[in-house]
Amino acid sequence: MYAQMVKSEGPKDQDDPTKLAEFQARIDAGEKIEPKDWMPEGYRKTLIRQIGQHAHSEIVGQLPEGNWITRAPTLERKAILLAKVQDEAGHGLYLYCAAETLGVSRDEMTEMLLDGRMKYSSIFAYPTLTWADMGAVGWLVDGAAIMNQVPLQRTSFGPYSRAMIRVCKEESFHQRQGFDIMMKMCAGSPAQKQMAQDALNRFWYPALMMFGPSDKDSVHSSQSMAWKIKMNTNDELRQKFVDQTVPQAEYLGLTVPDDTLAWNEEKGGYDFAEPDWDEFFEVLKGNGPCSVDRIATRKKAWDDGAWVRDGLMAHAEKARAAKVAAE
């Protein structure tokens, strides 16, 4: 899940009650809301935050994986990883476009990411230390993202829903290639298997944090669910993720780093330990292990790229003026 703790807003006093009721009826009937349709201000604002955070996560998410492109062990692995990171940049692009239909520009959102007004997923504030981390990120991080994004294909906002349909196709490929790296590592030398276990140890709890803290009693969360911006509670998705992932870890011969993990026959799912939520809130505040580096890298890219963007704009303007003069 790439959008966490999105501050959601309910209907506002100025919203016309009749329009609000019609809007809710459209959503309840499964209709898609399109950018030019009337929508409550709270719906628009919440979506900008959620889609923007999702887009930023794709962009910042290039960095921990990009960290290993130049060190990938084979040409094929290098090509697959490059393709994956390129897909993520593409996801960022669709999502920024979806957010732009709500009246905010990509540049504005970028500035908000860089000055801390907007967030990216906590998971990308963690370091990738070995090649096995490329496996673990694909398997666990993309796996968790898919849990959230598959239901979002049915979200009420048309551009977001269509972006999710495209993103999900690629994400499931990413997850499979991550699992494939893990399979190779686990069938490899003792050092490779140890690397795989170490990656699972480090990424398990951060992956569980991706769904955000329990929100079952949150008023704002239920508004987002009524508007079909959010499709499931955080706890439902986390449970589903654990239930899917534990057998995969067993298949790999790896140990999930949770002594309390046990199958619960009654609920038909695993009981498992909660991640350290204090750590999660620190990460969101910018105190993740790589938080400073991630934003510094993005800020440097943005600042260093200013002359390029300006140059391209200036040339486009010259070309336009020349075309007008010729006509």
Added chain:
Amino acid sequence: MSQPDPLLEFLLRMGDNTLVLGHRVSEWCGKGPVLEEDIALANTALDLIGQTQMWLGLAGDIEGKGRSADDLAMLRDAWEFRCTLLVEQPNGDFGQTMMRQYLFDQWHLLQLRALKDSSHDQIAAIAAKAEKEVTYHHERSADLVIRLGDGTEESRPKMQAALDLLYPYVGEFFEGDATDKTLAEAGIAPDPASLRGAFDAALSTTMDEATLTLPDSRFTHKGGKTGTRHSEHLGHLLTQMQWLQRAYPGATW
């Protein structure tokens, strides 16, 4: 000194150029000036790595010692590499990266077009596939050089500086040796010098449009293509690229 097999030597030259440049371009991942350029840079790197798999794969087959494309990429030392000095040069800023890309693409495109008519079927087939990709690389890099050259007061000097820095590495592409002579005679690859005229004409058109001035001197650094004297940059690049294969010999990934 025994003479290297000319065909093997040639394939390493092709594959090492795409490998090393692909590596350099991939260093940009997530750090481009604008999202569309991030995507295009990754796409270019991906194409170049794909071409490397074909060139070095064929090199391994021709050599006949059971070495794969990965073995050749990951387990040779700097002096065994046959890439030109241009592609080893560090990225610098985005302008420098795109100038390096354009200078390479302009040669690469001419080379691949000639190789499509190679008397060696597999080389002709690889060239035909790669040419499609490189046509796009060339279109993009030439376009960016022009737009940033003829851009702002700030962008133009940066692009001129990049051209001044990198132009002295261009001549190496057109230097021929005994390997080139053998291949040209067999109709396998063009005589490198035969591409210079078309290269210069295209370069001149692009730089005019970019409002940039080509340096007067035709001095060229050389030693990469023959492997006799690479730049200091190559060793650092290989240290990073080959690390896993060197640290865990024989492991499969």
